[in-house]
Amino acid sequence: MAKKKLKIAVLFGGKSAEHEVSLRSAENVINALNKNKYEVILIGINKAGQWILGDKGGKLLDKTNPKLYKLNTVNSDSVALVPQGSGAISNLSNVNSKNYIDVIFPVLHGPFGEDGTVQGMFKLANIPFVGASVLGSAVGMNKDTMKRLLRDADIPICKFITLKHGEKISFKKAKKKLGIPFFIKPANMGSSVGINKVKNKKDFDKAIEEAFKFDTKILIEEFINGREIECSVLGNENPIASVPGEVIVNDEFYSYNTKYIDENGATLEIPANLSQKTIKKIQQLSVKTFKVLNCEGFGRVDGFLTKNGKFYISEINTIPGFTSISMYPKLWEANGLPLPKLLDKLISLAIERFKREQKLKTSI
Numbered sequence: 001m002a003k004k005k006l007k008i009a010v011l012f013g014g015k016s017a018e019h020e021v022s023l024r025s026a027e028n029v030i031n032a033l034n035k036n037k038y039e040v041i042l043i044g045i046n047k048a049g050q051w052i053l054g055d056k057g058g059k060l061l062d063k064t065n066p067k068l069y070k071l072n073t074v075n076s077d078s079v080a081l082v083p084q085g086s087g088a089i090s091n092l093s094n095v096n097s098k099n100y101i102d103v104i105f106p107v108l109h110g111p112f113g114e115d116g117t118v119q120g121m122f123k124l125a126n127i128p129f130v131g132a133s134v135l136g137s138a139v140g141m142n143k144d145t146m147k148r149l150l151r152d153a154d155i156p157i158c159k160f161i162t163l164k165h166g167e168k169i170s171f172k173k174a175k176k177k178l179g180i181p182f183f184i185k186p187a188n189m190g191s192s193v194g195i196n197k198v199k200n201k202k203d204f205d206k207a208i209e210e211a212f213k214f215d216t217k218i219l220i221e222e223f224i225n226g227r228e229i230e231c232s233v234l235g236n237e238n239p240i241a242s243v244p245g246e247v248i249v250n251d252e253f254y255s256y257n258t259k260y261i262d263e264n265g266a267t268l269e270i271p272a273n274l275s276q277k278t279i280k281k282i283q284q285l286s287v288k289t290f291k292v293l294n295c296e297g298f299g300r301v302d303g304f305l306t307k308n309g310k311f312y313i314s315e316i317n318t319i320p321g322f323t324s325i326s327m328y329p330k331l332w333e334a335n336g337l338p339l340p341k342l343l344d345k346l347i348s349l350a351i352e353r354f355k356r357e358q359k360l361k362t363s364i
């Protein structure tokens with residue numbers, strides 16, 4: 001008898017400015033999922049936040065004994081929060097809910113997908129899902145909080161200043177603290193959206209304004225002059241690191257345009273041309289970063305390698321790009337793990353974590 005196929009829901013698109021990148025990543029993931037093992041269910045999220053299935057109240061508190069509050073679920077309807085329904089709830093009691101899914105694979109980038117919000121929904125829905133959970137996702141998305149945790153763990157990072165909405169700093173002060181040039185970026189974004197390299201006062205105000213368009217918190221970062229090295233990490237409690245790869249940027253920096261539009265903007269060197277000693281150091285720091293930031297499943301750790309051999313961690317991506325030219329899957333391929341096998345591993349890690357968490361006591 002044929003084994004029952006696991007139903008994998010691939011979630012893609014989303015409300016963030018990285019919607020389009022997610023579509024490209026998802027296409028690649030969907031194509032590579034082994035159809036002999038999985039039934040793939042497509043759920044697209046449009047820019048308004050509505051979930052679209054691809055191809056195909058009441059008296060709840062029982063107060064009869066005031067000392068013993070308990071839920072009275074008799075004759076109560078089951079409801080679900082409607083995503084982006086401005087607080088709308090849907091009555092599920094009359095809905096046919098047989099269409100269960102086994103695992104969710106979020107292929108979403110940026111806010112609402114990579115920041116713990118949708119992960120919280122998965123947890124509430126009690127379903128295994130690929131990648132970091134609520135905390136790891138939230139921390140990994142927030143460059144301010146992420147950098148503070150890394151600093152606490154003695155992981156080398158650049159100097160930075162954080163500004164919250166309404167807070168200001170003069171160009172002179174920023175220059176004094178960080179030197180020139182420096183980078184201005186939203187705390188919660190990705191794909192280089194809203195990021196500018198600032199060299200003079202003229203660019204400064206514009207860059208601050210631009211970053212605040214995408215988030216209520218922004219970072220001003222010291223410029224680290226180094227090679228851009230990325231490392232793929234995979235696993236739950238005992239994660240492993242791939243060989244590092246290098247992004248050779250033929251531009252001022254690795255901007256949105258360089259990443260996705262200009263074909264000659266950057267080239268990937270896989271594996272990066274590095275000494276064994278440096279590879280080891282980068283792998284160790286990448287795994288440490290992944291653990292410190294509470295990540296699970298997958299994560300791509302990016303950093304800068306300076307001329308004197310120091311490796312600064314720049315950031316982690318808790319749902320790394322999965323397009324056909326993306327570094328995360330390409331690095332694993334270079335390690336002998338082709339994309340379909342990598343996806344198998346990610347799905348089994350999701351199930352393994354779920355089973356482990358199901359065993360936790362919920363009463364005393």
Ligand SMILES: Nc1ncnc2c1ncn2[C@@H]1O[C@H](COP(=O)(O)OP(=O)(O)O)[C@@H](O)[C@H]1O
Pocket residue numbers: 158183185189190191192193195221222223224225228249253254255302304314315
């Ligand atoms: N502190 C920095 N020093 C040097 N280059 C930087 C720095 N911060 C950002 N950059 C450049 O901008 C790119 C995008 O910044 P990053 O922080 O990785 O944001 P994102 O999450 O959008 O990818 C980097 O790949 C690098 O080219």
Ligand SMILES: [Mg+2]
Pocket residue numbers: 191192302315
């Ligand atoms: Mg980056």
